[in-house]
Amino acid sequence: MPRPPYGPPPAHRASRSLIPAPRHPLPAAPPRHAVAVGVALLLGSLLIGLTVSVGERPFFQGLDDGWAASVSGSPGDALTGFAMVLDRLGGPFGTVLPLGLIGCLCVYGRWRSGLFALAAAVVANVCVVLPLKQLVDRPRPPHPWVLVNDGSFPSGQVFNAVALVMVTAVLVFPPRARRWWWLLGALYALAMMGSRTWLHAQWLSDTVAGALAAAGSCMLLWRAFEPLLRVEAERMAADSLWR
Numbered sequence: 001m002p003r004p005p006y007g008p009p010p011a012h013r014a015s016r017s018l019i020p021a022p023r024h025p026l027p028a029a030p031p032r033h034a035v036a037v038g039v040a041l042l043l044g045s046l047l048i049g050l051t052v053s054v055g056e057r058p059f060f061q062g063l064d065d066g067w068a069a070s071v072s073g074s075p076g077d078a079l080t081g082f083a084m085v086l087d088r089l090g091g092p093f094g095t096v097l098p099l100g101l102i103g104c105l106c107v108y109g110r111w112r113s114g115l116f117a118l119a120a121a122v123v124a125n126v127c128v129v130l131p132l133k134q135l136v137d138r139p140r141p142p143h144p145w146v147l148v149n150d151g152s153f154p155s156g157q158v159f160n161a162v163a164l165v166m167v168t169a170v171l172v173f174p175p176r177a178r179r180w181w182w183l184l185g186a187l188y189a190l191a192m193m194g195s196r197t198w199l200h201a202q203w204l205s206d207t208v209a210g211a212l213a214a215a216g217s218c219m220l221l222w223r224a225f226e227p228l229l230r231v232e233a234e235r236m237a238a239d240s241l242w243r
Contacts, residue, residue, distance in 0.1 A: 026236060027113055027229040028178070029172050034084040041216030042128075045209040049136040049153055052205070068141055071080040071198050075145050083195035087146050090157025090192055098122055098164055105171065110236075112228040113171045116221065121163045124217040129156045132213065140208070145199045152202050155210030161192040162214035170222060170229075 030038065051058045073079050089097075098121035105114040133151035140152045165185030173181045193207035222229075 013228060016145065021121060022152040026174065026240070027233055028175075029230070029233075030222040031217070034219045038216045038219030041212045043216075045132070045154060045216065046080060047211075048209045049132055050139075052138050052153055053136045060205055064205050067197060068134070068200065071200070072197060075227055079198065080145065083198045086192050086195040087157065087201070090195075092175045092226070094125075094157060094160030094164070095122060095230070098160075098167065101168065101171075103162075110171075110232060112225070112232040115162050116225040116229060117167045117171060119225070120218045120221045121160070121167050124163065124214075124221065125156060125159055128213050128217055129154060129159050129210070132209075132221040134212075136157070138203070141200045141203060144201045146201055148201050153206045154213055155196050155202050158189065158192050158207045158210035159214040161189050163213050163218055165189060166215065166218040166222075170218075224225055 002233055029221075048060075051060075060236075101121075102114045102117045105111070105117065132154055136153040138153040139152055140148055165181075165188060169181050169185065182225050189211060193204075195212065196202040196207050197204050
């Protein structure tokens with residue numbers, strides 16, 4: 001169950017009784033069990049990686065092979081072009097988009113939200129994805145259609161996509177709009193996962209692990225930044241961000 005929405009501190013309620021507070025202050029408060037859920041998601045991603053690294057053929061390799069075989073497009077078709085666009089969004093723009101969001105937040109005085117976005121959408125990628133790639137060191141599928149580096153597990157592009165969706169939901173949208181954003185964000189994340197396998201750049205399990213790692217990292221950081229985000233929500237409700 002989500003925690004009660006943040007509101008202005010008592011002093012502001014008394015001094016600004018004639019000013020209606022927003023019904024749904026931003027940023028959003030984390031769920032009650034955010035730490036437990038975040039740890040479980042990260043452990044799920046790590047478990048997939050350990051299963052890959054300890055044996056020559058993990059038990060889900062058959063599913064990965066079957067999924068890869070079912071992707072029967074060609075490098076010149078329309079779906080491949082769409083997958084290439086998503087590859088750019090998850091690659092270079094996977095960092096540019098969060099940085100743009102951080103800049104907009106800071107311009108409006110929401111530097112606390114900017115710090116959370118930086119940690120969840122940029123720093124977590126470096127601190128989670130890169131060590132996992134080094135630990136697991138999984139080979140890519142044969143003959144990828146895009147330029148890739150070493151280490152297929154986990155998917156950094158999917159990590160970027162899921163982290164951006166979650167950070168935007170927490171910091172930008174009120175509850176009613178957030179419901180639609182979750183739907184659109186889930187479709188975007190699924191499309192990113194599909195594009196990575198369509199381009200033969202990663203195995204299906206790599207994309208699942210990337211999504212789990214991103215969601216788990218965001219949940220833990222959301223809870224860790226709760227005090228700062230609460231202060232910002234109270235200041236926004238009291239219209240005192242710049243004071």
